Amino acid sequence: MTEAPAPRRRGRPRDADLEDRVFDAVLEVYSETSWRGFTLDAVGRRARVGRAALYRRWSSKDDLLVQALEARSPLPVPIDTGALRSDLVELARQLLRGYRTTPGLVSLRVALDARANPELLARLIHTLNRSRVLAARTIVHRAVERGELPADTSATLLLEMVTGTVLSHALFALATPDQNVDDDYAELVVDATIRALRRPES
Amino acid sequence: MTEAPAPRRRGRPRDADLEDRVFDAVLEVYSETSWRGFTLDAVGRRARVGRAALYRRWSSKDDLLVQALEARSPLPVPIDTGALRSDLVELARQLLRGYRTTPGLVSLRVALDARANPELLARLIHTLNRSRVLAARTIVHRAVERGELPADTSATLLLEMVTGTVLSHALFALATPDQNVDDDYAELVVDATIRALRRPES
Numbered sequence: 001m002t003e004a005p006a007p008r009r010r011g012r013p014r015d016a017d018l019e020d021r022v023f024d025a026v027l028e029v030y031s032e033t034s035w036r037g038f039t040l041d042a043v044g045r046r047a048r049v050g051r052a053a054l055y056r057r058w059s060s061k062d063d064l065l066v067q068a069l070e071a072r073s074p075l076p077v078p079i080d081t082g083a084l085r086s087d088l089v090e091l092a093r094q095l096l097r098g099y100r101t102t103p104g105l106v107s108l109r110v111a112l113d114a115r116a117n118p119e120l121l122a123r124l125i126h127t128l129n130r131s132r133v134l135a136a137r138t139i140v141h142r143a144v145e146r147g148e149l150p151a152d153t154s155a156t157l158l159l160e161m162v163t164g165t166v167l168s169h170a171l172f173a174l175a176t177p178d179q180n181v182d183d184d185y186a187e188l189v190v191d192a193t194i195r196a197l198r199r200p201e202s
Numbered sequence: 203m204t205e206a207p208a209p210r211r212r213g214r215p216r217d218a219d220l221e222d223r224v225f226d227a228v229l230e231v232y233s234e235t236s237w238r239g240f241t242l243d244a245v246g247r248r249a250r251v252g253r254a255a256l257y258r259r260w261s262s263k264d265d266l267l268v269q270a271l272e273a274r275s276p277l278p279v280p281i282d283t284g285a286l287r288s289d290l291v292e293l294a295r296q297l298l299r300g301y302r303t304t305p306g307l308v309s310l311r312v313a314l315d316a317r318a319n320p321e322l323l324a325r326l327i328h329t330l331n332r333s334r335v336l337a338a339r340t341i342v343h344r345a346v347e348r349g350e351l352p353a354d355t356s357a358t359l360l361l362e363m364v365t366g367t368v369l370s371h372a373l374f375a376l377a378t379p380d381q382n383v384d385d386d387y388a389e390l391v392v393d394a395t396i397r398a399l400r401r402p403e404s
Binding site for chain 1: 307311313314327359361362363365368373391398399
């Protein structure tokens with residue numbers, strides 16, 4: 001991770017306030033509708049922001065959506081606990097917590113809608129997915145250096161296993177979410193993933 | 203929901219044809235909208251079926267949606283290839299293929315919408331998810347009997363790892379889907395999952 005977390009509220013307080021209201025409205029409108037129902041006008045009405053102010057700041061609904069998701073998504077912050085297992089547990093917990101929030105659910109909804117919208121999909125993957133991929137690569141790189149994983153470990157497979165398993169759990173498990181249960185589940189997933197990535201005994 | 207389930211009219215060609223048109227319309231309408239935009243009237247218009255005929259057959263949008271998903275979802279058929287690895291490869295391939303289809307994407311969309319609709323979520327889990335859970339349990343049970351997995355292997359964790367990893371791949375990988383690449387990926391996921399589920403060496 002090279003970049004420091006960017007201060008999200010750029011510019012004058014009045015603009016920051018407008019941005020906050022607009023991003024809240026983006027998440028609300030999108031979680032009630034889909035790509036089709038999501039329009040700058042609907043966001044403007046919800047945020048009580050005039051068309052002129054909205055169009056001055058954002059030129060398209062792609063722009064507005066991707067910016068709102070970037071600002072609000074619970075993306076993994078750089079993780080460095082000193083050991084593979086605790087790094088991955090922190091990553092899995094952040095991802096699972098993320099899927100329990102509105103921005104996390106909206107980003108999944110957008111990923112689904114984007115299957116029919118290649119430009120949006122590309123932007124989404126290059127923004128939202130990028131920080132996760134970087135986090136996973138960094139964690140794997142350090143673990144390889146410490147001798148905790150084979151040198152040819154695939155960070156992509158690791159990320160898809162961890163992300164996917166917690167996502168499947170968040171989507172299809174019926175139980176009411178509970179922070180402690182989720183945190184334990186993250187450990188279970190990580191222990192399984194670490195076994196998965198170690199060299200096959202053959 | 204107090205009403206008795208409507209009698210299933212499978213028999214006469216005319217009704218079967220109506221059901222087909224309606225289920226197609228359900229998937230189309232739902233994939234363009236969300237729970238909110240999905241109404242019996244919208245489905246009727248798309249399927250060119252009158253309100254009376256539609257309401258006579260389906261009493262609510264929950265009913266209509268769950269029936270359409272059950273009928274159209276590429277759910278795993280019973281798998282029994284004689285060995286754990288080939289059973290799981292077949293399961294992973296079916297799941298990944300499923301997530302590449304409209305019914306698969308619609309079922310994910312419904313799962314997201316159902317986060318705010320506990321009754322729908324329960325129905326969804328008890329219908330769509332049930333066949334996957336049964337498939338995973340049967341595969342694990344036979345593998346344990348053959349000595350391929352420890353007796354206390356969690357079928358739920360296995361299913362969440364396989365389902366989740368292929369789901370994450372289908373949602374976030376940018377590459378254009380390719381059947382051969384997907385089939386190879388299924389093997390990679392399964393080999394990793396089998397290592398994950400074997401006893402930790404400790």
